[in-house]
Amino acid sequence: MRRSPLARLLLPTALACALTPALATAQPADGALALDNVHIVEAEHNRVSARSCVRVQDARIATIAAAGAPACLEGARAVDLQGRYLVPGLIDMHAHLTLGPLEIKRERGRAVMQALPDDDIAEHNARRLVAFGVTTVRNPGGDLPAAARYKARLAASELVGPEAFNAGPVINNADLPGLSIAAHSAEDMDQVVRAQVEAGADWIKLYTGLSPELLQAGIDAAHRHGRPAVAHLESIAWPDALAMGLDGIVHLMPLSPDLLTPEQRAAWQATARGGTYSFFEWWEHFDPEGPQAERLVAAYREHRPVFDATLVAFHAAFVQDQDNPYKDDARRHAHPRLLDHWNEWFTFAIGWEPEDFERARAVWPKVQRMAARLYATDARMTLGTDMSNPWIAPGISLHRELQLLAEAGVPNAALLLAATRNAAEALGAGQRLGRVAPGFEADLLVLDADPLQDIRHTRDIHAVVLDGEILTTTALNQLKGE
Incomplete structure (x- = not known):
């Protein structure tokens, strides 16, 4: 939970006089805030409530009553939301919050890759995540001292940002x-x-280069030390890893030869190239309706892993040769060091020729179909973006992920649950995050239109409530650097 005097943090001295009144009108009085005349989006029931009043006190939801109820309004700063829509703050389960550019340096006559943390990038990302309604993140791989610095600065009210749950460097x-x-x-x-x-x-985050024996050792070690294990896997088939006790999987890129039939495997391996060409070459042979897909769906139903597809990271690569919204998002919201890095050389499509992009786009319907099938299981489906990787801008990319999954056929209600309640439960914080209910922390998102009708309405942000304090348009624009 953040304890931040947001007006002080958001407003530079030179702007304070001009902007403080706009922000101050939205601040709680007498320790309470009443969000009145608002529809609560009840995604678990695929409906919205009648107009309600949500009272926030001590950074938590105190009561929920009918709109205009005196018990909700009494002694509180009342904000009339005029029939808008209230959802829990969004959770990005794949946000490399502190990650700097992937760089190559010369060391003892050889090239060494590194991706060092950057506190300035972390602060930049944090502000824009909040501006787009992301109030919690899972950082699934990064520098733990940098994560500790971020948490300390958040606790000391030195920055505005989401609560972060962190993995250390990936184990490979x-x-x-x-x-x-x-x-x-x-x-x-x-x-x-x-x-x-x-x-x-x-x-604990485990990675693609581990053998089956070391993957099992990593899962067992994580559990011995009281932590869940999540993995980015390619050569090891996901059903096999889940049978080992793996708690979560990231990225909808299975890419395992063992998830192809013998005929498909032989055809793929006969022409396969290394690197990221597998992002589309493998899918050219995989059948999302075939027996290996059925095996994968059955494993998800049996083991119920935590899963984030990060479609946005791969779709951004598949359309990189074209003008596209991901590049526009990155120009506006990515940290300049990361943007320069992507423009200069580092992307997920290094070396791709025009025909490679065409082949990648041709398999995209298969990726969509598999996403829809997995999100229809009762596994612990969440949302993630792979933020800080090429063309993935903080905050806005989670809304792009929602749209991609909706286009794949995942129902809007299921998507909202994946971005809120499911993610909170997967983080072990389901008793305090991810719901609009009494006793839950007041991290909330006020929308101008109903996201159950169109998931794109998650972008129509009227206000964000962060740790019980409401940020309206002026403050949100300031967080975006606008």
Whole structure:
């Protein structure tokens, strides 16, 4: 929970006189705020409530009553929302909050890759996440000292940002300073996991280069130390990893030869190229209605993993050769260092030729179909963006992810639950986050239109309530740097 005097943090001295009145009219009086005349979006029932009054006190939802109820309004700063719509604050389950650019340096005559943390990028990301209604994130891989600095600054009211749940550097078969650490044996794995837990890791992130034996060792070590294990996997088939006890999977890119039939596998491997070409080459052979897809769906139903598809990260790569909204978002909202980095060289489509982009776009309907099938299971489906990777701008990209999944056929109510209640429960915070209900923390989003009717309405943000304090248009624009 953030305890931040938002007016002081948001307003530079030179602007304070001009902007303070606009912000001050929305601040709680006598410790209470009443959001009156608002429809609560009840995604679990696929409906909205009658016009209601939501009283916020001590940064939590105190009561919910009928619009205009004296018990809700008494002694509170009342804000008439004129029939707008209220949802919980959004949760991005795949936001590399502190990550800096992926760089290559020369060290002892050889090239070394690194992705060092950047506190300025973290603050930039945090402000824009809040501006777009993202009040909680999971950072699924990064520098734990940087994550600790972010948490300390948030607690000290030195910045405005979402609450963060963090994994440490991803555990893989090679080191990449700032982003990954190697484990070559079960003993290594236990030591790395123990060190990450002691440094404050909420999750353990396992990566594509691990053998099945080391993946199992990582899952077991995470559980021994009281942490869930999530993985980015390619060569190891997801059903096999889930049977090992893996708690979560990221990215809708299975890319395992064991999820192809023998004929499909032979055809793929005969022409497969390394690197990110697999993002479309594998899908050219996979059948989202075939027996291996059925195996994958069955595994999701049985094991109920936490899952975020991050479609936006891959779609941005698939259309990178064209003018597209992801580039526009990045120009407006990505940190300049990251934007320069993507423009200069680093993207997920390095080396792709025009025909590669055409092939990638041709398989996109298959990706959509598999997403719809997985999100229709009762697995713990959430939303993520892979923020800080190419063309993924903070905040706005989560709304793009919602739209992509809606276009794939996932119902709007299911998407809202994935972005709120499901994610909070997956984070182990379902008793305090992700719902509009008495006793829950007052991280809320006020929308101009009903997102159950059109998921694009999540972008029509009238106000954000962060830790019980309401930010209206002036403050939100300021957070965006506008």
